[in-house]
Amino acid sequence: MLDRRSGTGSAQSAEKVRITEIKAAWREHSQQLAGPDAKTSISIGLATSFTGNSLLPFLGAPLLEVDLKPSIELGPYNQLFQVCLDHKNIFKTEPDVIVLLYRLEDIVLEELLAFLQGDAGAFQRAVEKIDLLVSALKGLHERFSGTLITSLPPFPTILPTSTSSLENPIRLGALHRALTTRFGEAVTSISGIRLCDLDAVQRECGLPNSFDSRQWYLYRQPFTDSFLFKAGSLLARMVIALRRPSKKCVVLDCDNTLWGGTVGEDGINNLELGDEFPGTAFRDFQRLLLYWRGQGILLALASKNNEADVWEVFDKHSGMLLKREHISAWQINWNPKSENIVHIAKALNIGIESLVFIDDSRMEIDYMQATRPEVTSVLVPEDPADILDAMRHLTLFDRLEVTQEDRSRADMMRAEQQREQLSSSLSKEEFRKNLGLRIDFFLAQPEDLERITQLINKTNQFNLTTIRRSADQVRALANSVQQRVFGIRVSDKFGDYGLTGVVIAVIQADSRQLVIDTFLLSCRVLGRGVETALLAALAQEARMESADYVEASFIPTAKNAPAATFLPDHGFHAEDEQRWKIAVSEVPDLDSSITLTRSGAPRVGLGTVDLQVSN
Amino acid sequence: MAVSSGVCQVFSEVLRIPIESISDDTSPENTPQWDSLQAMNLVIALEAAFDVRLSTKEIVSMRTVGLVRKVLRNKGIADA
Numbered sequence: 001m002l003d004r005r006s007g008t009g010s011a012q013s014a015e016k017v018r019i020t021e022i023k024a025a026w027r028e029h030s031q032q033l034a035g036p037d038a039k040t041s042i043s044i045g046l047a048t049s050f051t052g053n054s055l056l057p058f059l060g061a062p063l064l065e066v067d068l069k070p071s072i073e074l075g076p077y078n079q080l081f082q083v084c085l086d087h088k089n090i091f092k093t094e095p096d097v098i099v100l101l102y103r104l105e106d107i108v109l110e111e112l113l114a115f116l117q118g119d120a121g122a123f124q125r126a127v128e129k130i131d132l133l134v135s136a137l138k139g140l141h142e143r144f145s146g147t148l149i150t151s152l153p154p155f156p157t158i159l160p161t162s163t164s165s166l167e168n169p170i171r172l173g174a175l176h177r178a179l180t181t182r183f184g185e186a187v188t189s190i191s192g193i194r195l196c197d198l199d200a201v202q203r204e205c206g207l208p209n210s211f212d213s214r215q216w217y218l219y220r221q222p223f224t225d226s227f228l229f230k231a232g233s234l235l236a237r238m239v240i241a242l243r244r245p246s247k248k249c250v251v252l253d254c255d256n257t258l259w260g261g262t263v264g265e266d267g268i269n270n271l272e273l274g275d276e277f278p279g280t281a282f283r284d285f286q287r288l289l290l291y292w293r294g295q296g297i298l299l300a301l302a303s304k305n306n307e308a309d310v311w312e313v314f315d316k317h318s319g320m321l322l323k324r325e326h327i328s329a330w331q332i333n334w335n336p337k338s339e340n341i342v343h344i345a346k347a348l349n350i351g352i353e354s355l356v357f358i359d360d361s362r363m364e365i366d367y368m369q370a371t372r373p374e375v376t377s378v379l380v381p382e383d384p385a386d387i388l389d390a391m392r393h394l395t396l397f398d399r400l401e402v403t404q405e406d407r408s409r410a411d412m413m414r415a416e417q418q419r420e421q422l423s424s425s426l427s428k429e430e431f432r433k434n435l436g437l438r439i440d441f442f443l444a445q446p447e448d449l450e451r452i453t454q455l456i457n458k459t460n461q462f463n464l465t466t467i468r469r470s471a472d473q474v475r476a477l478a479n480s481v482q483q484r485v486f487g488i489r490v491s492d493k494f495g496d497y498g499l500t501g502v503v504i505a506v507i508q509a510d511s512r513q514l515v516i517d518t519f520l521l522s523c524r525v526l527g528r529g530v531e532t533a534l535l536a537a538l539a540q541e542a543r544m545e546s547a548d549y550v551e552a553s554f555i556p557t558a559k560n561a562p563a564a565t566f567l568p569d570h571g572f573h574a575e576d577e578q579r580w581k582i583a584v585s586e587v588p589d590l591d592s593s594i595t596l597t598r599s600g601a602p603r604v605g606l607g608t609v610d611l612q613v614s615n
Numbered sequence: 616m617a618v619s620s621g622v623c624q625v626f627s628e629v630l631r632i633p634i635e636s637i638s639d640d641t642s643p644e645n646t647p648q649w650d651s652l653q654a655m656n657l658v659i660a661l662e663a664a665f666d667v668r669l670s671t672k673e674i675v676s677m678r679t680v681g682l683v684r685k686v687l688r689n690k691g692i693a694d695a
Contacts, residue, residue, distance in 0.1 A: 023656065027631055053652040214671050219655055
């Protein structure tokens with residue numbers, strides 16, 4: 001359970017304890033790595049403009065805690081350009097992740113010093129060097145298919161001026177901001193390079209607590225353990241977020257969680273919510289909840305109350321920022337919350353392990369943990385002033401990219417609820433005809449790849465092969481000559497389901513076959529004939545590529561039973577235990593109630609070289 | 616706890632070597648675990664264990680366990 005009630009003093013000593021634990025865990029892991037049956041599940045190449053050894057435990061140990069077995073190889077000291085140009089010769093094994101961290105004073109020291117002396121051209125010279133670093137990173141990003149992380153540099157420390165210098169107080173700050181912004185914007189424009197904000201880490205530590213002058217002069221290692229701890233944790237979170245799905249839904253208590261007071265006892269007019277403390281604290285928490293909703297996190301209620309009382313607050317209380325339509329599912333009754341939370345997961349069609357339960361009652365939290373350990377339970381701090389800070393520091397919703405689908409997920413959920421109302425009043429056939437399904441099938445464009453990667457890594461049920469891939473691997477496939485990465489967008493009269501299906505196929509010119517590597521649909525669109533339509537679209541594509549056969553595999557997993565009979569049901573013949581095949585001419589036709597379009601230009605011809613990615 | 620055993624304790628924990636193998640003569644030359652990275656960790660651990668701040672001059676002079684004791688004694692830590 002996450003409990004952030006501790007004050008600042010004990011938080012500092014808690015950090016010291018964590019630092020000791022981390023160093024011990026990393027020492028032990030390093031000894032195992034040196035041993036005979038060393039196993040690693042992720043390799044990281046780390047290159048720094050300063051001595052980077054001390055960062056290793058802080059990056060590695062948090063990965064151990066989530067069962068990743070990292071090996072970290074440190075590149076040569078202050079050789080970032082060489083690492084960018086020649087990473088294959090610098091790292092002994094090709095890493096899964098490369099992390100490049102730098103400080104401005106290690107790269108543009110002369111320019112910084114000249115700038116402080118009033119040299120008018122110094123700023124431009126610094127900018128040119130930073131641009132050079134950006135293009136080196138760009139080159140590395142093109143040659144390296146793994147994950148690339150770099151830093152926003154912290155405020156420079158080893159300069160003649162200090163933050164409290166009286167002369168030209170804004171100059172150094174302005175220079176740091178200008179260079180950081182320039183670097184950050186340039187890197188952000190290269191899709192796929194991730195930024196670790198060391199400037200923010202330094203702000204969180206405070207300048208005096210982030211720089212260790214003795215270690216700098218003795219070992220060229222400028223940072224305190226406290227800084228390294230925070231920087232390493234942040235980097236580890238980035239690495240984990242690329243591999244682990246984030247939580248999908250917050251299940252909220254109401255009384256003393258969304259507002260102060262108890263609606264059933266105090267009445268709607270006496271609740272603490274609005275423009276005066278403690279009402280402001282609850283209002284700020286509601287703001288955070290709306291922000292989460294905008295990031296694709298669904299909001300649900302589990303409250304022991306009379307349902308009408310709760311909705312009255314939602315509908316009538318002027319301090320409520322949360323409205324009824326923001327809530328995707330609710331169980332407002334007197335049953336145990338451990339039962340209600342199961343109903344909520346079912347209603348939203350998501351796994352119970354992707355729920356986060358937030359309540360102010362320690363008893364409810366303890367009970368949930370005892371009965372539903374797979375749910376992450378978070379206790380609301382006792383002092384309302386602590387709520388926002390505790391909640392916004394949760395790392396449960398960590399994700400590196402927020403796609404358009406994420407942003408509109410909660411609204412799509414509402415459309416889904418309207419569909420369910422229709423489906424309960426009609427037969428299955430009538431329901432399908434009434435839906436007016438439209439499917440657009442297209443070759444993936446660069447802007448689609450984030451969402452496609454997300455689907456590849458989280459779709460469990462309708463997924464023929466369940467092959468997971470990193471964003472960079474997907475990008476490489478989309479750019480390759482023989483591979484095709486397709487997506488579908490699905491909509492109906494209630495709204496847009498968004499990008500909800502992916503097919504990756506290889507064109508085998510010699511055997512005139514289109515071989516399916518990945519075929520998956522989001523569970524949002526299952527059971528409406530979309531899977532059949534997707535196959536029909538693919539057959540159309542096979543014809544254009546002059547292929548006569550479509551081959552596919554089914555690899556059973558613990559969760560993909562819904563796709564188990566898809567291939568035989570659609571006329572595929574078994575080739576062996578895994579592989580299935582069908583002649584293009586035998587692929588079933590499209591259901592007449594579905595409209596299929598093909599947007600964007602096809603790639604024509606078997607194995608034709610066509611590297612154009614955007615249209 | 617006597618400080619001398621405290622010094623050995625710190626070295627044993629940071630370098631992960633048996634406490635019995637540590638003497639005043641223990642140095643980077645005869646102890647491969649005492650490399651430059653561990654030298655940094657030793658400084659941090661010694662400062663935490665004895666609640667002192669070591670100057671760069673003191674850090675550079677600490678070339679053996681015996682010399683570490685000497686530095687700590689000079690900082691007024693009895694028995695070191």
